[in-house]
Amino acid sequence: MTIISAPRAGREAGPRRRRKAALTVLFWLLILPFLAWAVIRLGGWERGPVVQLFAFTPYVAAAAWVPAILALATRRWTVGAVAVIVAIMLAAAVLPRAIGNRDKGPAAGVRLNVMTSNMLFGGADAATIVKLVSEHDVAVLAVQEFTTEGKEALAAAGLGALLPYSSLADRPQADGSGLYSRYPLTEPGAQQNGGGFMQAYATVQVPGAGPVVVESAHPLAPYARSVLGQWRKDLLAEPRADDSATPRILLGDFNATLDHAPLRELISHGYRDAADAAGKGLIGTWGPYDGDPIPPVTIDHVLVDERIGVREVSVHGIPSSDHRAIVAGLTVPAAR
Structure with missing residues (x-):
């Protein structure tokens, strides 16, 4: 055997x-x-x-x-x-984006809640945006893909009663941008970036605090290989935070995640990502929320000057938009 x-x-x-x-x-x-x-x-x-x-x-x-x-x-x-x-x-x-950053910035100062929302060619549900502004005590709202129709819808929904001051650059399709504020604005304006999108900006005069420059950001999307150079240029051309200048908040649809080097480079120039600092950095903000099998990604951001503290961040769905809105509770430096 x-x-x-x-x-x-x-x-x-x-x-x-x-x-x-x-x-x-x-x-x-x-x-x-x-x-x-x-x-x-x-x-x-x-x-x-x-x-x-x-x-x-x-x-x-x-x-x-x-x-x-x-x-x-x-x-x-x-x-x-x-x-x-x-x-x-x-x-x-x-993983650190889901854990949060110990360095959330200064805890002392004046509370300021901000929000950003991409309106998808101006068709986002204005009533939901206004409701979020009211419920979360939002003092500054940035909008992208902001059209004249979107502006009229927000006005009809009562946004003006909550945020009476504005710097608006409404345009057709996806090119427009806007800022709304509860507090007076100085030096309002808008500039067109290399990718063709407008970016509204202004200096917000927050009571009890020093001035804060706020800009609604919307760099070009990397939708084709032929535009990748401009996408990178748009991100790197966004204004830097400067310790010797007025504190700055840059918020909007950046068309980039924290896994893209140009956005990380921008943040390295004096900013922190509010969602990353608050442990909410893995929540998807853009995606085809109509049942298509494509997972959401995080391309909307609230970037705050390192002199500004982050308290909390929340992400909210907006009907008729393929982006979710971000609400960030911040602490801005008190007036001296």
Whole structure:
């Protein structure tokens, strides 16, 4: 019996080894895209069609744990260890947004609630926007894709009674921008960025506080490879925060997530992302909320001067808009 079964065992061992080796190779092939993603993300090297894909980095970071767990479960220790390192690299880039930042800025000062909402060609439900302004005691509202029809709808919904001061640049389609304020505005205006979108701005005179410059941001979207250069230029051309100048709030539809290097570079010039600081940075703000199988991504932001504190952030759906609104509770420096 021993003499007969030994060759059979040998014949069976060869295919088993080949299957085991093939599965190990498969694991390596599964891990390599995640490794490349992590390297590009940490290096800020996204270019070409990868730019759009990088908006979905939080989902990739979650998926990276699947091959890591499977490799360890099948006792492939080397490939499993590499997979875990890759997953940790991606998690380190993404997870802090859900935890919050210890440095939320100054806690002392004057309370100021701000809100931003992309109105989708002016068709967003104005009553919902006005209701959010009222319920959350919003003192400054920024709107993008702001049309004359959108302006009229907000007025009909009663926004003027809550926020009587404004700096408006309504335009057809997606080009318009606007600012509404409870407090008086000085130096109001609007400028057109390189991508063609207007950006309304003004200095808000907050009672008990010093002046604050607020701008409704709307850089070009990276919708095609041919516009990626302008998308990058628009982001990098946004005004920087300057310790020697008036504190600044930049809020709106940035068409970029924190996984895009140009936005991170902008933030590094004196800003903090309010949602990131408050632990709400992974809540999707844009997505086809009409049932299409595309997960939401976070491209709307409230960027605040480092001299301004962040207390809380909330995200709200707006009917008839593909963007969600962001409400941020801030603390601005008190008047000296």
